Amino acid sequence: MDKFMCDFLVGKNFQQLAINFIPHYTTLVNKAGGIIASENLDRIQAALKEAKLKDVADIIEESLVAAENAPLDVAVIGESGTGKSSFINALRGLSYEEEGSASVGVVETTMKKTPYQHPKYPKVTFWDLPGTGTPNFHPHEYLEMVEFATYDFFIIISSSRFSLNDALLAQNIKEIGKKFYFVRTKVDNDLYNEEKSKPMSFKRERVLQQIRDNCLANLSNIGVPEPCIFLVSNFDLDDFDFPRLEETLLKELPVHKRHIFALLLPNLSYTSIEMKRAFFKEKIWLDALKSSALSFIPFMACFNGFDFPQQEKCLNLYQSHFGLDEKSVKGIAEKLDMSVEEIKSFTKSLDFWLLVKDDSIAEKAMKCVECYCSVNGGLPSTIFQFFKIYFLHLKFINTVADDAKILLHKTLEILSHRR
Ligand SMILES: Nc1nc2c(ncn2[C@@H]2O[C@H](COP(=O)(O)OP(=O)(O)O)[C@@H](O)[C@H]2O)c(=O)[nH]1
Ligand SMILES: [Mg+2]
Structure with missing residues (x-):
């Protein structure tokens, strides 16, 4: 009662x-x-x-x-091949082969941003932003070009080390008062390779901790203090840090955007099902x-x-x-x-x-x-x-x-x- x-x-x-x-x-x-x-x-x-x-x-x-009715615009930034399209598809609950999914494994030639609407929640858009690859990168110009003010938050993706450009970008995103999160993809590959090469001494948790420590050291070396890092596999969202990423985003979003974010979470993790409930x-x-x-x-x-x-x-x-x-x-x-x-x-x-x-x-x-x-x-x-x-x-x-x-x-x- x-x-x-x-x-x-x-x-x-x-x-x-x-x-x-x-x-x-x-x-x-x-x-x-x-x-x-x-x-x-x-x-x-x-x-x-x-x-x-x-x-x-x-x-x-x-x-x-x-x-x-709250619109939600999520910017996903990273070099070609790091798993941006896969990450966006996973968040949209789409498999690779499904109609409307972002093409995976295609090398980007365009410098344009591409919007991907959520199939069930049209107010939610994921933006695949071009990589920051060039050495003469100017974060100000880049953020102007992609119209930074229109996004609710930024996800910076890497499948190896984060680059100096990523750090510069993070610094600038912070200055404009927006939130950013670092996502390190393909940790399933790292685990697989470690286990293959060191089958006797392999310990899953230790390898994950090493990746996390490396990312932290790498980011603080290039000037990002206390970064928020999440290790994920786009093939297995229920595992690693993805549930923690969902929870953090939900907590840090403005109140009126939380509901729509909770709705869009794919039913791929127990945490997201409980959030929706x-x-x-x-x-x-x-x-x-x-x-x-x-x-x-x-x-x-x-x-x-x-x-x-x-x-x-x-x-x-x-x-x-x-x-x-x-x-x-x-x-x-x-x-x-x-x-x-x-x-x-x-x-x-x-x-x-x-x-x-x-x-x-x-x-x-x-x-x-x-x-x-x-x-x-x-x-x-x-x-x-x-x-x-x-x-x-x-x-x-x-x-x-x-x-x-x-x-x-x-x-x-x-x-x-x-x-
Ligand atoms: N093992 C593994 N492979 C991934 C992961 N994410 C993406 N990939 C693969 O990496 C390649 C590039 O992915 P894609 O999403 O196209 O990257 P993008 O160029 O950044 O959009 C594809 O072959 C994906 O299948 C992941 O988390 N783990
Ligand atoms: Mg892509």
Whole structure:
């Protein structure tokens, strides 16, 4: 039961709700931060204090709209051959052969920047920026040429040592007040080569630490103090530092851009699945709070009845965000040499009716209604409907996220057996 939501619907003590609001919100959101900026949290708190519920609903709506429509432009810089295109494809959740993927292994001849839109989130663009290769490199001119101000952050990629030009660029990016991250690709190759050449003494963690130390020494030698370095393999995003990179970016992005970034993360790591789950749960809570706030205002219809097609649409949307829509499941089945029926046998979210018929949802909703009625009397069916939808959506998101994790586990297991 959500105590805050019940107390809110009872609507007797807004002073106390105002005090409880921010601490409760903090327990709900992702550890890297939630969708609502702190100034808006303060505004909601102030509106609650004065029982201005229309304002509460408006600020939540405003924050959700801003979060869903925020554009995100990511600049990826590095010499040809370092794995820029592969990195961009991986972030866009595209395999090499897929339509629209950035061509891999093609030597760049152009000095132009190339945009790659995210296939599912058109507001998100990855920019493949030309390498900085020439000896007479001028970071100022380069940043002007690529229109540096338009990017949210920069990723500087190398598959070996970072160059002096990379350091100059980092320095200039810092001066203009933007964030940059160093990504060292192809660490899978390094591990493979080390193991081949020193099979007796090979230790994976030690090799990774050496690469990390080398990168740090190399960057501090060329004048970048305390750089943020992430070791990745574009072939295996779940491994090495990629999950930590996702978390760092999420934490350091402006609040209104976090949601869109969490959405775009490919379902290739347990961390990203958990991040998405947290964001959707937050959103469900905010939507419910907004609806409840509006319910206090006469003549404003807010609780949608329990409409099955509408609920199914909602489930389908969650499935699509977690790569469990019909097309993606077909793709996974093909990749794993299984039938779609087999996939359905170990997942739970693909059967809408099974989820809706779950009795525990009505039970939970009933408990909230009892709590409400103990204060207000009566048995308002709208409150019951409201909580039923609220718990059903939480059930949808939890089941879809659990299934995404099960499928990821299966995929990793099967692929590692094939290797
Ligand atoms: N082993 C390994 N190879 C990679 C990795 N990233 C890219 N490659 C390979 O490196 C080559 C160049 O990659 P590409 O993405 O085209 O680099 P770009 O020129 O910087 O865009 C291709 O053959 C890729 O398959 C990686 O993390 N590990
Ligand atoms: Mg390329």
